[in-house]
Amino acid sequence: MKIDGTVVRGDHFSGNIAEIRKFAVMSLSWLTVIFVAVWGVCWALGIFIPMCLANSSFDFAAILSEVCKALTPIAAVLVFIPINAMFMVLMERRALALFTRRNGPNRVGPDGALQTAADAVKLLLKEDITPTGADALMFTLAPIIFFAPSIFGALPLLAAVTNNHKLFQIVDLPTGIFYVLAASSVPVVGIVMGGWASNNKYSLMGGLRSAAQAISYEIPLVLSLVTICLLAGTLDVVSIAYQQSGGLLNWNILGGGALIGLNKAIAALVSSSGAPFAEVMNAYYPYGWLSFVGAAVLCMCTVILFGVYLIGACAEINRIPFDLPEAESELVSGYNTEYSGIKFAIFFLAEFTNLFIVSTIAVVMFLGSGDCPLPTWLNPLSYPAVYEPLAKALSPVLSVLINDLHLINPPTFWAALWVIFKTYSLIFFAILVRGTLPRFRIDQLMDFGWKRLIPITLVIFVLVAFARGVINFHV
């Protein structure tokens, strides 16, 4: 047996630039379409209509504008989910094609950009079959129960990813992350229901597997997020997002705020104004080397937590390598074997939406939400000398857009761009994993969850609780 430790790298880089360019163009144009549509709906419903109503004189104008504003988050999510799912399926197919030296879909539309739109239309027009012996009511309810929570789950995240835009504050719950987790625990009911109602043995087994898997992996998933909440001292996703602003060192993935002191101290050193380096360090790390050890432990713990979260999330949404409920080679298609037409489309839609939501949670909880990874002292845009002339140069154009029409809200805009970039990078990583790893076996999956992940997260929870005491957080 000959396996050397080296990574085998591709040896002919003769270039796949054309395909990569196509992929990039396709992604960018789709993302533009998605977010322009969502932003347009939000703007129309949340800003434009209230603006018009403000000038009108009929008596319930105020109430109507409030209703419009209140409906904005829901409208945004409803517009976003189907278009985004189309894009994600297309992105997945094209990315897998890149990894496997193929072209991917390239027939419908320019370079296949409309392939999934065509697929969606096809799925909606397909005959909707309910198998003989199926429990028709449960069979119909299952995809709805599977899909609905993903809409509700997405709502509290809206404020967190848009830098607390005031249109989305209506769903800014103090128990934000708890709400998201509660919503994400519901879909498994849909799977079990669909699996049982299909009157098919393969479906039933898929449903049972899904129940076992989702319940087991919910624990490490929740524990990893709870640990982050412990570090942050709040359950509110918006505050957690805010706490992480100020560059990579402040993100939860690196110590969950343990490095904020270091960040501030370096900033003080660089700007050579305000408090001196040592003083800042002392304020944040009061116990000398013990504090530094604590910070190091926290960094390690949060990185592991991030990994645990990714694994748990993968299992929760049935992605490879945890796609046991729909294991093709064993259970045909698992719980959705008997589904066709629009019901299958809903299952499909919900799967990809769930992937997007767990990626967004990861971004909000670990990766600094809409924060630029460059620390403030390294970011040229944070210095007035750079920033002000730029702002002055652009102001004639921007002032109309920002102040008169409220078309752009600068803090939201940049935050949203960063969130989009980070989220789709995570999704891309999920696709890469899908292209590489084989599937777990159900008992190994259980072993891995109960015997590895849960103890690890429990140990980390205790470690974090102690290490937190030796560092001053968020002074």
Add this chain to the structure above:
Amino acid sequence: MTIQTKLPEFKTDEMVINLGPQHPATHGVLRLILTLDGEVVKHTEPVLGHLHRAQEWQGQNRTWFQYQALIDRVDYLSGMFTSWALSRAAEVIDGTEVPRRAEFLRVLCAELNRISSHLLWLGTYLIDLGALYGFPFYPFIEREKILTFFEEISGQRMMYNYIRIGGVQRDPKAEWFKKVEEFTKDFPKRVDEWEAIVTENPIFLNRTKGIGVLTKEVAQAYGVTGPTLRASGIDFDLRRFKPYSVYPELKFDVPVYNKDGDTWDRYMARIQEMRQSIEIIKQVLDMIPEGEIMSKKQNAGLRIKAGEGFAAVESPRGILGCYITSNGSDKPYRFRWRNPSFSNLSVLPPLLEERPISDIMAIFGSLDIILPDVDR
């Protein structure tokens, strides 16, 4: 005597389930009747015959010349070997001396075909294990190259009809040999890449290590052959044990694992076999002489002397034997095929006993069975 303990009886319903004939992972139309307790297989019954085409009977009702073209369909992933077994059996009866160049060409094509067959197995095996979307394409890319070589010399990608009684059908051009040589240089790097992805992957190890252990005794009792047998630690390869053609002149190893014989060993056995085949091909490309390629005229009236003969070749799946009785006419009198897949499949029920349902495909795939070869 064990101490009898009172156990609470949690008797769950047993479930009978039909895996196949229409199932994404049964590699054709195999039907397995499984009795499951939860996810654990209690009993397996393979049901054969969904792809039975009476290949032996067809052989007896066709002329030698016609049957040569049909026989590739028995094991469509390694058509060269079925043709070779038939040709060798006929040559044994006839006493035909096959030209040296033809023998080398046969070995060359057969080893290429062995690689292509193992490549298809590698891709589909990873599909069986759930790596459905990325990895399986890589072996198929390489397999495609080999099929293109075959297409060039025989005219088709899978139904070659290239090895004939008394030689081979067509003499490849010099460029063809060059292309094959390039392929042999490139191929080991590709295998390294696949091994980097798969071999030591923890999930793959979990799915294959210690799963489906086929002990020497069981393997011998069921007449298992090929890499499946060698992975169980029995050094039995026809190319060594009963050398035929020009194999005695070639240097190669037969990868044997003197270990437990689980699915991972079977995987490694095939990977190593591919590497060995590449070595053989390199040697053949160096040694191949010039000369005739056919010693028996190929036409509709092809006849074999009266008599009977048996010949076997080491196909990618095991020993592929062909027994023929000829009565001197243009049709064989009696055909009998010994197909490796049939005996390799028979060992499935004992291997599956008490295994979870996910292991069915891990074990079944590792046996590398092809259904037309089972049913004929």
Add this chain to the structure above:
Amino acid sequence: MEQFELLTNWAQVNVEAFVLYALAIIAIPCAFCVLFDRAIIRSGFFLIGVFGAVCGLFLILQAQFLALAQLMIYTVGITLVVVIALMLTNPRLEKEGVAVEGRERFSGLVIATVFFLTIYCALRSESWPLSSLRMNPENVKQIGAALITTYALPFEFASVLLLAALMGAILLAKAEPKNDVSKIAGEN
């Protein structure tokens, strides 16, 4: 919630009452289905509907934490119940249906009546003081603080109880060595 109140004032209806009735319309039929559905799995799923509606009631009462905990724990818990029901019973129970004997029917009737009367009396008693306090937005914090100060002892008891239940479940579910079982079966 300001918008909500604004809307309430404008429409001059009690939206809370409206939502309450809507939830009741979901909850009560579901509860009946839980009782009367022959297929045990379907009653399990209806139970989820009941608890979902109850979770909605908590939300009306501005007890977010309780509502979410209800959703999270009960949906997952009931999924487990359904799974266990699936594994231990014949999933197609409705096709069989077992007749209940007369004596059992009578005792069942008595127990049900007593039970119903108890609950009815408990609910009808007039000692349900209405608190005029508004809900504190930081009620999660308060719940957390209460659990480890005032109610620390009951909380710990509950956790010990749960731990014991967990260990018992593990002991029950722990697989005995396979060969021993087969040997015993073989000897008998």
Add this chain to the structure above:
Amino acid sequence: MFNLIGSAINGVKHALGGLYQVKRGLETVAMHTWREPTTEAYPDKAPELPPHFRGRLALTVNPETGENLCISCRQCERVCPDKCIEITANKSTETNKLELIDFKIDHGLCMFCGLCTEVCPTYCIINTNDFEMADYTRSSLIYDLKKLTLTQEESAYYFAAKEMPLPKPKPAKPAAPAAGAAAAKPAAEAKPTATVSPKPAPESAKAPETTADKPAKEVEKKESPSTDTPSVN
């Protein structure tokens, strides 16, 4: 205690090793992004097929004169394992030679084994590089003489590509009696040139010398009793 620590360290080692292997796999897969796709843009770009590709069957004509090369010897019909070839020929009363009336190949039955092309003494029936024969009905897969016959240019191409010896130009006087059935003129011209004399043949397909070519002179419709039902594949 030491055991516990040791096993913990082992566990960590194991986990890190596993993670490293996973990382290695992910990296190798990701690196494939930089390689060119191997997909062929098939309908847009025809695949390059080798000259000996066994595609649709066709009848060549003499590239120079354009006369059909078939001599109605029926060897292909007899050797076909699927019985998909049907030749209609007539013995001319004047020249006592076979004249081809129709040549039918059922491509729905054909398994493209290429045996007919191997036995053909005049390199008339060949496998072309065409494989796009999909059609809506089974009956439209039965190709007749007109559909099977290649043009002069195509024949010239295949004669060159397959390295087949060109037929000797025969300046035979065209005593073409009107062939009623087929409208194909090459068929009409082919009749008098019933060249039984075998051309110099390369490697495989040598001139038929066994019993096979003797009954070729008899006019039998079809039905050679030596073979049985067509194979069901």
